[in-house]
Amino acid sequence: MSTSERCAGYQQLKKLSSTIKPFSVFWVLPEGWGGFVYAKVVSQTINTFCASTDAVISSTHVPSQYRNQRGNTEYPDWGKKQKLASIAQNIWNKMVELKPTRETAYHMTHDGYLKLWQLEKPVLEGYDVIFIDEAQDCTPAIMDIMLAQPCGKILVGDPHQQIYSFRGAVNALYTVPHTHIYYLTQSFRFGPEIAFVGASILNVCKGVKRTLVGTLQKGNVCGTGQTEGSVAILSRSNVSVFSEAVRLTEDNPQCRIHIVGGVDSFGLKRIMDIWVLMQPDEKRKKENLSIQDAFIRGFSKVRLGGYMGLKRYATNTEDHELEAKLEVVERYHTRLPELIRRIYSCAESDPTRADYILGTVHKAKGLEFDSVMVTDDFMKVTSPSDIRALVSKGNMVCDEWNLLYVAVTRAKRNLTINPTIYNILTMVGEYFLRSELTSVIQQQSPTLSCCIRNCSNTLDPRCPVSMLKLPVKYVSHAVLQGPVCVQCVQRRVGPLALLMEHPERLWSQQPPDEDEDELQHMPIDVDMLVALL
Numbered sequence: 349m350s351t352s353e354r355c356a357g358y359q360q361l362k363k364l365s366s367t368i369k370p371f372s373v374f375w376v377l378p379e380g381w382g383g384f385v386y387a388k389v390v391s392q393t394i395n396t397f398c399a400s401t402d403a404v405i406s407s408t409h410v411p412s413q414y415r416n417q418r419g420n421t422e423y424p425d426w427g428k429k430q431k432l433a434s435i436a437q438n439i440w441n442k443m444v445e446l447k448p449t450r451e452t453a454y455h456m457t458h459d460g461y462l463k464l465w466q467l468e469k470p471v472l473e474g475y476d477v478i479f480i481d482e483a484q485d486c487t488p489a490i491m492d493i494m495l496a497q498p499c500g501k502i503l504v505g506d507p508h509q510q511i512y513s514f515r516g517a518v519n520a521l522y523t524v525p526h527t528h529i530y531y532l533t534q535s536f537r538f539g540p541e542i543a544f545v546g547a548s549i550l551n552v553c554k555g556v557k558r559t560l561v562g563t564l565q566k567g568n569v570c571g572t573g574q575t576e577g578s579v580a581i582l583s584r585s586n587v588s589v590f591s592e593a594v595r596l597t598e599d600n601p602q603c604r605i606h607i608v609g610g611v612d613s614f615g616l617k618r619i620m621d622i623w624v625l626m627q628p629d630e631k632r633k634k635e636n637l638s639i640q641d642a643f644i645r646g647f648s649k650v651r652l653g654g655y656m657g658l659k660r661y662a663t664n665t666e667d668h669e670l671e672a673k674l675e676v677v678e679r680y681h682t683r684l685p686e687l688i689r690r691i692y693s694c695a696e697s698d699p700t701r702a703d704y705i706l707g708t709v710h711k712a713k714g715l716e717f718d719s720v721m722v723t724d725d726f727m728k729v730t731s732p733s734d735i736r737a738l739v740s741k742g743n744m745v746c747d748e749w750n751l752l753y754v755a756v757t758r759a760k761r762n763l764t765i766n767p768t769i770y771n772i773l774t775m776v777g778e779y780f781l782r783s784e785l786t787s788v789i790q791q792q793s794p795t796l797s798c799c800i801r802n803c804s805n806t807l808d809p810r811c812p813v814s815m816l817k818l819p820v821k822y823v824s825h826a827v828l829q830g831p832v833c834v835q836c837v838q839r840r841v842g843p844l845a846l847l848m849e850h851p852e853r854l855w856s857q858q859p860p861d862e863d864e865d866e867l868q869h870m871p872i873d874v875d876m877l878v879a880l881l
C-alpha cells in the first residue's frame with residue numbers, strides 16, 4: 349500500500365494528529381517507565397527517528413541527555429537508551445497500523461507519514477530539476493527523498509538562517525556533495541546600513557567574515573526613520589508577542605494589529621483555558637467558566653493536580669510553548685480575560701490593513717517588511733566575554749544568533765535594533781558618532797556636557813567641529829544621545845581625535861570613569877577618524 353493510500357486510511361479512521369504529545373505518550377508507557385519525563389524522552393526519540401534516514405528506532409535516536417523530575421541533567425546509559433528505544437519502537441509500530449485506536453499516542457503525525465514516504469523510497473517522475481529552498485532547515489529524511497531523485501537538484505538556502513536544529517534539521521548546504529557552489533552575498537531587500545548590521549552579527553557572534561552586501565537604497569538603523577508601509581515588531585518568544593500586543597492596544601485601543609500566522613493559531617483560546625484552570629473551583633462553578641481544550645481540561649481532574657500539575661507537566665516535558673503560555677497567564681493574572689478580549693477586537697487578518705504586524709522570528713522567516721523593530725527578548729550580549737561563553741554551548745546557541753540575524757534581515761528600509769545588537773555594533777567599532785558643527789550641537793545642548801555615562805567633561809564651544817552621539821531608539825526606550833567630549837571620542841576613534849581640542853584644555857580634563865574590561869575590547873573606528881579629518 350502506498351503512503352498516500354495509508355494517509356487516506358488514517359484520515360478515515362480519525363487517526364491523524366499534528367504532533368506527538370508527551371501527554372498522550374504518558375498514558376501508554378509500560379510499568380516502571382511512567383512519568384512525564386520518560387514521556388518526553390520517548391516522544392523526542394520518535395521525533396528524532398522521523399527526522400532521520402533510518403528504518404528502525406535504535407538507541408542513537410534517544411537523547412543523550414535530558415532534564416529529570418528534579419530539574420537535573422541526566423545522561424542515560426546504553427541499557428536505558430535501549431529500553432527507551434524499544435518503548436518508542438512499540439509506539440511507532442502502533443502508529444503505523446491501520447487500525448482504529450482510542451489512544452492519541454498511536455495517532456499518525458505529519459512527520460510520521462513523511463517518514464513512511466521516505467522509507468518507501470519514492471521516485472518522482474517527470475522532473476528535469478528539483479529546486480529545494482530553505483535547504484539549511486531540511487531534515488535528513490527530506491533530503492534523502494530529494495537527493496535520491498534521478499534529476500538535477502538545486503539547493504538554495506542560507507546557513508545563517510538555520511533556526512530549526514531543535515527539530516532535527518541538519519544544514520544540508522554543508523553536507524551534500526555538489527558540482528557547483530554559488531555564494532549569493534548581495535541582498536536586494538535592503539541598503540548598506542541594514543546589511544552592515546546583519547554582517548556585524550555574523551562577524552561578531554559567529555566569526556563569519558564574508559560580507560553581506562545590500563543595494564544602494566537608503567536605510568535607517570537608529571529606529572528614527574520614517575515608518576511608512578508595513579511595520580513589524582519581531583520577537584524571540586510568544587510571551588513578548590503577547591506583551592507587545594498588550595502595550596500597543598493599551599496605548600491606542602483603536603490600533604489594528606496583525607499577528608503573523610493568525611490570532612487563532614497564536615493560542616489565545618488555550619491561554620484563556622489555562623487562566624480558567626488557574627481559578628478556584630467555586631469561582632469556576634459560580635461564573636460558569638468552562639475549559640474548551642481537552643488537554644488543559646484533563647488537568648482540572650484532582651489526580652493531575654490542577655494548575656500546578658499543568659505547570660509541573662510543562663517543566664518536566666520541557667514544553668516551551670506551554671511554558672510561555674503559563675508565563676503570560678501569571679504575568680497578566682486578573683487582567684487576562686479583558687486583555688484577550690481587547691487583542692481579539694484589535695486583531696486584523698489582513699496584514700496590509702494593520703498598523704502593526706507582530707510575530708516571532710520563527711513565524712516571520714521568509715517574510716519582509718518596510719520597517720522592523722526587534723524586541724529585547726533575544727539572547728543577551730553585553731560584552732565579548734558573553735559571546736565567548738555562549739559560543740562554547742554549541743549548536744542551539746548558533747540557532748539563537750541566526751534568529752537575531754533573521755530578524756534584522758526582514759527589514760527593507762528601517763530597523764529598530766535592541767540593546768544586544770547595539771552592543772554587537774560597538775564590538776565592530778560602530779559607536780553611532782557623527783561630526784557636527786559645535787554651534788549646531790550647542791543649540792540642542794547649551795551646556796555642551798558630555799553624554800557618556802560617568803563622564804563630567806564638557807565640550808569647548810570654541811572648537812568649530814565636535815562629535816555627537818546619534819539618537820538610537822529601541823522598541824521600549826531611547827539610549828543616551830548628545831555631545832561627546834574629546835576624551836571619550838579618543839577612546840572610540842583613536843588618539844588623533846585629540847587634535848580637535850586645544851592642548852591646555854585637553855590636559856585639564858579627566859578621562860571618564862568607564863569600565864576598564866569593556867574598554868579593553870573597544871575597537872578603534874578608523875573610518876570614523878577618516879571621516880572626521
Ligand SMILES: Nc1ncnc2c1ncn2[C@@H]1O[C@H](COP(=O)(O)OP(=O)(O)OP(=O)(O)O)[C@@H](O)[C@H]1O
Binds near residue numbers: 757
Ligand atoms: N534581481 C533582483 N532585482 C531587484 N530586486 C530583487 C531581485 N531579486 C530579488 N529582489 C527583491 O529582493 C527581496 C528579497 O528577495 P527574496 O525574498 O527572493 O530573497 P531571499 O533570499 O529568499 O530572502 P530570505 O531568504 O532572507 O527571506 C524581495 O523584495 C525581492 O523582490
